[in-house]
Amino acid sequence: MIWNEEIECMPPDEMKKLQLKRLQDTVKRAYENVPYYKKRFDEEGIKPEDIKTLDDIQKLPLTTKDDLRAAYPFGMFAVPRREIVEVHTSSGTTGKPTVSGYTREDIKIWSEVMARGLTMFGLTEDDIIQNTHGYGLFTGGFGVHYGAQNIGATVIPISTGQTRRQIEIMKDFGTTVLIVTPSYGLYLAEVVEDEGFTKEDLSLKSIGFGAEMWTEEMRQELQKRFDAPAYNIYGLTEIMGPGIALECSEQDGLHVMEDHFYPEIIDSETTEVLGDGEKGELVLTTLTRHGMPIIRFRTKDVTSLKSETCPCGRSHRKIDRITGRTDDMLKIRGVAVFPSQIEKALLKMDGIEPHYQIIATRPQHLDELEVRVETSPQLFSDEVKELVGIKKKIEDLIHNEIGLRVQVTLVEPKTLPRSEGKAVRVIDKREL
Amino acid sequence: MRIKQLSIFLENKKGRMRNALDVLAEGGFNIRALSIADTSDFGILRLIVPEPDKAKEILEKNNFVVKMGYVIAVEMSDQPGGLSTILGILDDSDINLDYLYAFVDEKEERAIVLLHPEDINAGIEALKNAGGTIIPSKDVYNW
Numbered sequence: 207m208i209w210n211e212e213i214e215c216m217p218p219d220e221m222k223k224l225q226l227k228r229l230q231d232t233v234k235r236a237y238e239n240v241p242y243y244k245k246r247f248d249e250e251g252i253k254p255e256d257i258k259t260l261d262d263i264q265k266l267p268l269t270t271k272d273d274l275r276a277a278y279p280f281g282m283f284a285v286p287r288r289e290i291v292e293v294h295t296s297s298g299t300t301g302k303p304t305v306s307g308y309t310r311e312d313i314k315i316w317s318e319v320m321a322r323g324l325t326m327f328g329l330t331e332d333d334i335i336q337n338t339h340g341y342g343l344f345t346g347g348f349g350v351h352y353g354a355q356n357i358g359a360t361v362i363p364i365s366t367g368q369t370r371r372q373i374e375i376m377k378d379f380g381t382t383v384l385i386v387t388p389s390y391g392l393y394l395a396e397v398v399e400d401e402g403f404t405k406e407d408l409s410l411k412s413i414g415f416g417a418e419m420w421t422e423e424m425r426q427e428l429q430k431r432f433d434a435p436a437y438n439i440y441g442l443t444e445i446m447g448p449g450i451a452l453e454c455s456e457q458d459g460l461h462v463m464e465d466h467f468y469p470e471i472i473d474s475e476t477t478e479v480l481g482d483g484e485k486g487e488l489v490l491t492t493l494t495r496h497g498m499p500i501i502r503f504r505t506k507d508v509t510s511l512k513s514e515t516c517p518c519g520r521s522h523r524k525i526d527r528i529t530g531r532t533d534d535m536l537k538i539r540g541v542a543v544f545p546s547q548i549e550k551a552l553l554k555m556d557g558i559e560p561h562y563q564i565i566a567t568r569p570q571h572l573d574e575l576e577v578r579v580e581t582s583p584q585l586f587s588d589e590v591k592e593l594v595g596i597k598k599k600i601e602d603l604i605h606n607e608i609g610l611r612v613q614v615t616l617v618e619p620k621t622l623p624r625s626e627g628k629a630v631r632v633i634d635k636r637e638l
Numbered sequence: 639m640r641i642k643q644l645s646i647f648l649e650n651k652k653g654r655m656r657n658a659l660d661v662l663a664e665g666g667f668n669i670r671a672l673s674i675a676d677t678s679d680f681g682i683l684r685l686i687v688p689e690p691d692k693a694k695e696i697l698e699k700n701n702f703v704v705k706m707g708y709v710i711a712v713e714m715s716d717q718p719g720g721l722s723t724i725l726g727i728l729d730d731s732d733i734n735l736d737y738l739y740a741f742v743d744e745k746e747e748r749a750i751v752l753l754h755p756e757d758i759n760a761g762i763e764a765l766k767n768a769g770g771t772i773i774p775s776k777d778v779y780n781w
Contacts, residue, residue: 581647586703588645589736590675590682615679618649620701 209325209357210318213465214520218513221464221521226260228493229468233257233266236499239284242277243501263468264479268489268502271296274304274444282498283307290497295343296443306345306443309497313352316446319463320353323452326461326518327412327437329383331358336381338390339417340366345447346417350385350439353449359383366390369397380409385439388420388428392560393624395431410434416441416448419528421546423553425457427560438527444503445490451525456517459524466494469525470502471511474532485510487532488525506532508544534632536566538573543608545631548577551607555600557584561622568636575612577604580619639762640708641752641775642690646683647703650676658683658702665696670778671752673739684739686752688779709752710761711778713771716742716749724751724770731764733757750778 208214216224234254236243246267247253256265280287282305291310295303308316329335335354339346341363354361362379364372372394376384386394391413398408410432415425416439428436440460441448450467451460462469467490471480474487488505492498508530513523530544537543545564552558563578579600587593593616600614648654655674662669662685671686687693690706697704714720721740728735733755740751750773755761765772 581703583703583705586645586647586705588682588684588705588707590677593647593680593682594677616647616649618647618654618701619703621649 207325207328207330208519209322214322214461214522216465216521218521222260224465225468225493226257228465229260229263229491230254230257232491232493232495232499233501235284235496236501240282240499242273242281260468263470263491263502266502268472268477268504269500270504271304271444271506274500274503275302278302279305280307282500284499285309285497292348293343294345294348294443294447297344303343304444306446307497312446312495312497315466315494316349316449317352317356319446319449319452319466320349321356322353322463323439323449324350324353324357324359324383324414326452326454327383327414328455329354329357329359329412333359333382333411334362334379335359335383335385336362336364336372336376336379337385338364338366338372338394339385339387339448345441345443346387349441349446349448350414369394370401373398373401373403376410377403377407382409382411383414384410384412384432384434385414385416387418388415388424389418389624391415391428391436392424392431395428398431405431405433408432412437414439419531419534419546421549421553422527423550424560427553440525440528442490442505442507445492445500445505446495450490454516454518454520458516459512459526461516461520461522461524462511464522466492468493469511469523471509472504474504474506474508480510482513483510485526485529488528508532508535536564536575536632536634538566538575538608538610541608541610543575543610547607548604548612549631551603552577552579552600554603555585557582558600559619561624562631563622564632566632566634566636573636575610576615577612578615578617578622580622581616582619585616639710639772639774640758641686641711641778643707643709643752643754644685644687644690644694644697645705645707646685646697648681648683650679650681655681655683658697661697661700661702662687662693665693667693667696671739671741671750673737675737684737686778707754708758709754710758710765711750711752711773711775712765713773714740714749714751716747720749721751724753724765727764727768727770728753728755728761730768731760733761733764 290307292308294306337350341347413436437453439448440451451462453460470489471486480486488507492500507528509525559580565576667687675682694704736754738753
């Protein structure tokens with residue numbers, strides 16, 4: 207089923223016309239109402255009238271998280287504060303949080319894009335959706351909530367945590383769609399097993415997961431453990447929250463809601479715009495947002511954009527699964543390493559638990575990478591030489607993936623931290 | 639003729655072995671014999687306890703990774719050359735030994751060696767043929 211066929215299947219040419227009209231409107235509103243944009247445009251000698259084609263967007267300056275932070279709290283709002291009906295913020299783990307403001311109309315758009323995505327996952331008004339994303343300043347909880355209510359499904363707004371209760375409710379209420387972060391989903395699956403439930407006790411027909419980096423192997427693991435297909439949700443607080451791009455039943459990339467968000471891929475070092483299929487940093491521009499129009503925001507998420515037609519019938523371009531963050535890329539002895547690569551290598555090994563930790567150190571002016579992996583009954587052997595062999599095999603798999611030798615440490619089961627939100631997988635102890 | 643042995647994975651970190659032993663103590667298991675194989679970052683704790691299946695279950699409930707394996711218990715004379723005689727039997731039959739550990743059975747005033755040959759059945763066979771005294775598990779548990 208397609209939620210909004212007219213828009214979601216719109217021929218690309220028509221979409222471009224709509225995008226241009228909306229981009230011109232956004233740029234004008236931003237220039238006239240947000241001092242930050244007026245200043246930046248004036249510095250670059252650009253006027254809103256200079257945007258005559260979609261490609262002219264490249265003339266506009268890029269916006270970074272630091273720019274948004276400098277405008278804390280309400281400096282990026284393009285409407286009087288009384289027209290803002292809701293605010294959210296980023297987690298603030300890297301400094302002052304950034305604030306996102308929504309007008310009543312913006313909330314409607316958010317409900318619309320999330321309804322489109324949840325429809326891709328098979329959610330209908332007959333379903334019961336268990337939303338384990340946190341409700342609060344984090345956008346995850348409310349975004350999913352608005353979309354599901356727009357569809358008319360029954361929402362269980364349970365938030366994160368209380369894992370045993372989650373499972374009890376999943377079973378007793380007959381949850382059909384589950385929304386999780388991938389790491390919390392895997393943790394839930396583990397507790398389901400510990401409690402002695404089987405997947406037959408659950409009535410899940412699909413899983414939506416987001417807010418965190420994942421690998422295809424991790425998706426497979428989620429699907430296997432819950433016996434239901436799992437679909438990805440992409441979004442970020444600065445632009446709106448979840449709902450910017452979502453995955454259809456093809457499970458081959460996420461459709462960007464192009465009538466509301468304009469995607470570009472840039473080379474994160476030269477900021478040059480890259481072509482179809484090229485991997486780089488995703489840059490997003492809001493096309494309809496009123497409370498806080500954002501122009502060319504650098505997401506730091508690494509992906510690529512593809513325009514081929516999708517068998518699902520939707521014409522919106524797709525982004526690939528996010529393969530890294532330009533800022534959680536680790537430079538180890540000059541080589542770029544993404545945690546997702548290590549995860550990919552680990553999941554090639556049978557019997558490995560999907561919990562790991564990466565520790566970077568610099569003992570003697572040379573970077574070392576340690577990967578901690580939990581031992582499982584399948585991995586464990588009574589003999590030292592076999593255990594050493596297993597360690598070596600994991601080290602070889604990682605070496606194949608990243609081209610570097612790492613030190614693998616086997617740790618006791620359930621000793622690595624489990625997350626109930628975003629997983630902390632990397633600990634960088636180097637003093638740079 | 640085989641004795642059940644529990645092998646437990648331990649990180650080579652302070653307090654890890656004690657944690658495992660505490661779990662067994664709380665479960666009321668008296669350890670008959672133990673040995674440790676250690677490397678720089680992990681160790682394998684090998685134990686002989688009465689009711690090994692129950693001990694395994696309790697350890698696993700406490701998040702330890704445990705493997706059940708088998709060893710042979712052989713009586714040896716508690717004097718110089720006692721162990722060498724037994725190893726000689728295995729050597730003569732071309733049987734490789736992975737590891738061994740020993741303890742003294744005070745009640746019976748004898749020494750017992752626990753052997754883990756690569757091929758446990760061949761080991762039992764060779765020891766029997768050479769007239770060695772293989773001790774059954776109930777005697778190991780209840781000495």
